[in-house]
Amino acid sequence: MTNVAEGALDRARWLYENRGLRAKELAAQGKQVVGYLCCYTPAEFMTALDLVPYRIQGGVGKPLKQADQHLETIMCPYVRSCFDLAMGGEYDFLSGVVIPHTCDAMHRIYDIWKYHMKPPYSHCITVPHMTHRASFEYFQKELEDFQHSLERFVGRSASEEDLVRAIGLHNRCRALLRELYELRKQEPPLISGTEITRVLVAGMTIPVQEFNDLLEDIIAEVRGRKPSSDGRHRLLVVGSEVDDVAMIRLVEDCGASVVMDDLCTGSRSFWEDVDHAKGAVSGLAARYLGGITCPCTYREGKVPERFSYLGDYVRDWSIQGALLYAIRYCDTYQLDAPEIKGYLESLGLPVLYLEDDYIMPPLGQWKTRIEAFLETIEAGKEE
Amino acid sequence: MAQEAKEKTSSRKSTESAGKIRTVVKRMYQQAQQAKEEKRKVAYCMVMCNYEEILEAMDIVQVYTENYAGLCAVKRQAEPYMEKARAEGYSDLLCGYAQVGIGFDALRHELGEMPPDAPDGGMPEPDMLLGCSMGCDPRWKWFQALGRYKDTPIYNIDVLMPPSDADMEAIKEHSVRYMAEELRGLIAFLEEQTGTKMDYDRLMAIVRQVEETRWWWREAYELRRAIPCPMSTQDHFVLFVPHHMMLTDSFTLDFYKGLYQELKERVDNGIGVIDDEKYRLLWGVGLPPWHTMSILDYFLNFGAVFAAETAYMVPESFEIPPDVTDPVQLIAERAFERNSALQWRGQQAGGVPPLAQAHLERIEDFSIDGVVMHITRSCRASTMGQILVRNVIREHYPKMPVMFMESDIVDLGTYSEAETKNRIDTFMEMVGAYKGSAG
Numbered sequence: 001m002t003n004v005a006e007g008a009l010d011r012a013r014w015l016y017e018n019r020g021l022r023a024k025e026l027a028a029q030g031k032q033v034v035g036y037l038c039c040y041t042p043a044e045f046m047t048a049l050d051l052v053p054y055r056i057q058g059g060v061g062k063p064l065k066q067a068d069q070h071l072e073t074i075m076c077p078y079v080r081s082c083f084d085l086a087m088g089g090e091y092d093f094l095s096g097v098v099i100p101h102t103c104d105a106m107h108r109i110y111d112i113w114k115y116h117m118k119p120p121y122s123h124c125i126t127v128p129h130m131t132h133r134a135s136f137e138y139f140q141k142e143l144e145d146f147q148h149s150l151e152r153f154v155g156r157s158a159s160e161e162d163l164v165r166a167i168g169l170h171n172r173c174r175a176l177l178r179e180l181y182e183l184r185k186q187e188p189p190l191i192s193g194t195e196i197t198r199v200l201v202a203g204m205t206i207p208v209q210e211f212n213d214l215l216e217d218i219i220a221e222v223r224g225r226k227p228s229s230d231g232r233h234r235l236l237v238v239g240s241e242v243d244d245v246a247m248i249r250l251v252e253d254c255g256a257s258v259v260m261d262d263l264c265t266g267s268r269s270f271w272e273d274v275d276h277a278k279g280a281v282s283g284l285a286a287r288y289l290g291g292i293t294c295p296c297t298y299r300e301g302k303v304p305e306r307f308s309y310l311g312d313y314v315r316d317w318s319i320q321g322a323l324l325y326a327i328r329y330c331d332t333y334q335l336d337a338p339e340i341k342g343y344l345e346s347l348g349l350p351v352l353y354l355e356d357d358y359i360m361p362p363l364g365q366w367k368t369r370i371e372a373f374l375e376t377i378e379a380g381k382e383e
Numbered sequence: 384m385a386q387e388a389k390e391k392t393s394s395r396k397s398t399e400s401a402g403k404i405r406t407v408v409k410r411m412y413q414q415a416q417q418a419k420e421e422k423r424k425v426a427y428c429m430v431m432c433n434y435e436e437i438l439e440a441m442d443i444v445q446v447y448t449e450n451y452a453g454l455c456a457v458k459r460q461a462e463p464y465m466e467k468a469r470a471e472g473y474s475d476l477l478c479g480y481a482q483v484g485i486g487f488d489a490l491r492h493e494l495g496e497m498p499p500d501a502p503d504g505g506m507p508e509p510d511m512l513l514g515c516s517m518g519c520d521p522r523w524k525w526f527q528a529l530g531r532y533k534d535t536p537i538y539n540i541d542v543l544m545p546p547s548d549a550d551m552e553a554i555k556e557h558s559v560r561y562m563a564e565e566l567r568g569l570i571a572f573l574e575e576q577t578g579t580k581m582d583y584d585r586l587m588a589i590v591r592q593v594e595e596t597r598w599w600w601r602e603a604y605e606l607r608r609a610i611p612c613p614m615s616t617q618d619h620f621v622l623f624v625p626h627h628m629m630l631t632d633s634f635t636l637d638f639y640k641g642l643y644q645e646l647k648e649r650v651d652n653g654i655g656v657i658d659d660e661k662y663r664l665l666w667g668v669g670l671p672p673w674h675t676m677s678i679l680d681y682f683l684n685f686g687a688v689f690a691a692e693t694a695y696m697v698p699e700s701f702e703i704p705p706d707v708t709d710p711v712q713l714i715a716e717r718a719f720e721r722n723s724a725l726q727w728r729g730q731q732a733g734g735v736p737p738l739a740q741a742h743l744e745r746i747e748d749f750s751i752d753g754v755v756m757h758i759t760r761s762c763r764a765s766t767m768g769q770i771l772v773r774n775v776i777r778e779h780y781p782k783m784p785v786m787f788m789e790s791d792i793v794d795l796g797t798y799s800e801a802e803t804k805n806r807i808d809t810f811m812e813m814v815g816a817y818k819g820s821a822g
């Protein structure tokens with residue numbers, strides 16, 4: 001029996017700090033846990049087949065032990081970190097791995113992971129980069145192929161009802177997360193950015209049904225809070241993978257509140273629901289290709305349209321400043337970063353650009369920059 | 384001054400064909416500029432997007448931005464453009480070609496005219512931007528980023544690379560259908576931009592010519608199996624230019640026929656790159672160090688010739704099926720066949736990753752004694768997976784020496800001549816020992 005603390009947020013924190021323990025426990029009980037990278041992997045297929053989807057994470061603050069012997073140093077450090085943990089045995093409890101080809105690093109790590117880790121099951125999902133009508137048709141076929149490959153692995157098939165049930169569970173999860181994010185709109189927010197990060201990461205490591213139960217308890221707990229305003233600046237964080245609290249906690253320790261995000265590990269992974277009215281797989285293809293605002297998918301249009309959803313966040317969450325967080329060697333983010341920055345600035349927001357090597361974030365140097373940044377916001381407010 | 388730099392940095396070529404390329408490239412940019420003046424439509428393009436024939440059939444002038452960035456690097460004139468890109472907020476870790484290209488267009492936008500001293504007169508202002516997802520992410524995101532500097536219409540297409548372990552039979556139908564739809568979408572876009580309709584008969588004729596061109600290039604390439612090797616990688620790194628940048632030109636067909644004749648003659652007469660060829664090397668994956676191509680010549684001092692490479696590979700052979708009459712369908716099928724060939728052969732070989740498979744095949748076919756790979760700091764696509772390739776090579780050839788050279792396609796700041804030469808010295812010692820023990 002897992003040793004967990006009483007409160008729901010404490011439980012999330014425990015899951016966050018003891019990542020993988022619950023999944024390992026389930027694996028020990030005979031459940032098959034399938035690891036995946038990136039928010040483009042439709043976890044619904046795993047849930048429908050009674051597999052436990054587990055989002056593979058890296059280890060911020062953990063220097064690489066073995067990965068450098070196998071991965072070039074110019075490769076995405078987040079991916080290198082995930083692989084290093086896998087090489088060190090951290091993910092030995094996984095029965096398989098699913099990696100979507102979303103960016104160059106994801107594409108290349110698939111063969112490398114397979115070669116060194118030899119997982120019992122592995123699958124690469126080709127995700128189109130375009131969003132033409134034909135791209136969705138193609139992606140639906142790719143997802144059918146993914147479903148069949150999982151079915152072969154477990155030796156049984158998933159019916160339409162199984163898929164619809166799984167979609168229902170994951171949509172419920174998304175709705176609960178959005179509800180939780182609503183509680184960040186208030187001034188002051190009812191839950192901090194640091195706490196939210198722990199909740200999100202915890203959720204990636206447990207079955208969706210368990211996460212839904214936990215989220216219901218968390219929402220009830222958070223709603224009961226009655227904080228008084230302390231005038232902290234309200235920030236939006238935009239970027240890719242943030243599966244550790246280090247950066248956000250630093251920002252909050254410096255005196256601001258992170259109240260909204262556009263991150264692969266945050267809102268981007270749950271903002272849109274799956275609509276299965278026209279069939280489960282077609283709904284999944286539409287949602288995963290069309291409903292995730294990642295720079296690795298091309299969307300037509302120029303700057304105001306492309307990033308207008310960020311404008312909505314800024315308005316609805318009363319944002320006063322933005323952090324743009326890019327992982328080094330990530331071409332897709334770095335090609336968008338100046339435009340995102342320009343767009344946010346056009347809304348009158350100060351923007352702080354943080355380029356990170358993910359593995360060892362330069363927290364000391366950032367602290368100085370963040371403090372100066374918060375002063376800029378303050379000065380802007382006083383003007 | 385520029386002349387001096389050029390003499391120092393370019394590499395030694397062994398064929399007459401290679402000697403023609405410099406003029407060809409110059410002419411290519413001149414013609415593009417002239418076409419622009421004549422109000423013909425000019426498109427910024429990326430190599431290997433499978434749309435070359437379509438553009439030609441619609442009389443669109445193709446300008447390859449990656450090649451232009453490479454040209455700036457060869458002439459050591461990339462720096463101001465990279466600096467401009469960085470001033471515009473782009474990371475210095477971004478793809479080097481993209482840095483140069485974005486910097487060039489940002490500068491032109493700021494000046495309101497062609498940047499002065501742009502190599503070969505510069506790239507003409509495009510009427511459309513046509514990227515694709517073949518090979519890497521920057522090859523379509525870069526054009527999206529140019530939206531900051533121009534309102535030029537953009538059309539990006541997917542050209543997919545099946546996963547290494549995909550069941551090719553299972554995915555073929557929908558993959559080919561998607562490719563064909565992507566091409567049809569592009570054709571509709573081009574028809575709208577040009578106001579003219581695609582002539583499918585003309586397209587078919589162009590496809591046939593292109594396959595003939597490729598056949599000759601492949602035949603010529605195969606001649607490099609000969610000992611001594613009639614032509615080296617130094618030549619290959621300019622000889623690929625007509626294929627990648629002027630594929631549909633009738634000049635290109637004649638050019639590769641000419642290359643074939645030239646190499647055939649050399650082989651028949653036993654003429655190699657050097658008189659005493661001791662070792663044969665493979666230039667493995669990794670784009671070339673354009674800023675200092677002369678470093679490849681350093682290997683010649685040891686009697687080592689680069690007999691093959693896996694960069695800018697000659698396309699796989701492809702027979703045009705007699706029953707396919709729709710050229711778009713044909714291009715789509717061809718793209719799938721080519722983009723899945725290494726995966727398929729890797730699967731047949733017991734699960735060899737495709738990138739490694741390409742190396743193993745060349746090691747065998749071209750009697751290779753050692754492999755050099757170039758860790759190209761700013762090109763993730765051609766660098767990631769090099770260590771995996773080395774590991775697989777070791778499995779098959781436990782003692783085969785593999786060397787990693789480190790620098791960049793463009794950025795000189797990453798390159799140390801002394802250190803590179805040291806590494807080559809050590810590597811060549813190992814190649815000598817390996818060959819000695821094998822022989």
Ligand code: SF4
Nearest residue numbers: 076103105240327330
């Ligand atoms: S951070 Fe960038 S390079 Fe790394 S996995 Fe995400 S999209 Fe890919």
Ligand code: SF4
Nearest residue numbers: 478480519521762764
């Ligand atoms: S990342 Fe490499 S392959 Fe892609 S555009 Fe840049 S140089 Fe070319």
